[in-house]
Amino acid sequence: MASLYDAVRAGERLATRLESEPGSPVCLTVVDDSGSLVYLYRMAGAPPRLVAIATAKAYTAVRMGQPTRAFRERLEQEKLTLADFQDAGLTSLPGGWPLQRAGNLLAGLGISGRTLDEDEQLCRRWLDGLNMDLQGSGVAS
Numbered sequence: 001m002a003s004l005y006d007a008v009r010a011g012e013r014l015a016t017r018l019e020s021e022p023g024s025p026v027c028l029t030v031v032d033d034s035g036s037l038v039y040l041y042r043m044a045g046a047p048p049r050l051v052a053i054a055t056a057k058a059y060t061a062v063r064m065g066q067p068t069r070a071f072r073e074r075l076e077q078e079k080l081t082l083a084d085f086q087d088a089g090l091t092s093l094p095g096g097w098p099l100q101r102a103g104n105l106l107a108g109l110g111i112s113g114r115t116l117d118e119d120e121q122l123c124r125r126w127l128d129g130l131n132m133d134l135q136g137s138g139v140a141s
Contacts, residue, residue, distance in 0.1 A: 002101045002130060004032055007109060008039040010130035014122070015041045026113030026122065027054040033105050035059045035089065043113070050112045057096030057119075058110030059089045065105055068096035069120055095119030097127060 011028050018026060025043035027050035032038050037055055042048075057068050064071045072092040075081065082090050094116040099107040111122045 002099065002106065004030070004038060004099075004107050006133065007099050007107050007126075007130055010126060010133055011039055011041065011109070014126050014129055015043065018122075019043060023118070024114050026111055026119070027051050028126070029054040029058045029110045031055065031058040031062055031108045031110070033062060033107065035063055035108070038107075046113055053091070053093065053112040054095070054110040056089060056091040056110070057093060057112060058108035059096075060091050060108070061096035061098040061110065062105055062108030063087065063090065065098055065100075067094070067098070067120070067123075068092065069094035069116075093119075095123055097123040099127070099130075 007030050011030060015028055025046035027046050028041045029037060030039035040051060042051060060068050060071060068091065072094060075092055082092060095112055096108060096110045098105055099109060109123055109126055111119045113119070
């Protein structure tokens with residue numbers, strides 16, 4: 001089973017790879033199941049505002065139990081606003097993804113710094129890397 005720290009290690013590896021790839025600098029965050037920040041990586045040159053944005057994406061993913069893009073679509077379909085949830089930490093920006101194992105929410109992952117679609121793709125890449133790590137170690141995901 002994946003742990004919170006497996007997610008952090010996979011995030012560190014992704015951050016290292018992103019440093020050598022073209023593209024705008026990003027910020028990566030992990031929050032635990034309560035929404036508390038446990039990991040933050042801000043690439044050189046990434047604007048400081050990305051810390052709060054990436055953290056809000058991770059927080060929203062774990063608090064709502066769904067990717068932030070799905071949450072955004074729910075808001076649009078049900079004609080809701082973020083204010084309806086009475087939680088100032090929520091965002092509707094894509095780029096946040098929950099980490100679930102065996103039906104339990106373990107963490108929220110958040111990335112900010114590129115386009116919303118790219119942020120979301122990087123989150124998927126992060127999860128794919130985590131799953132590959134677990135499969136390589138013989139741990140079922």
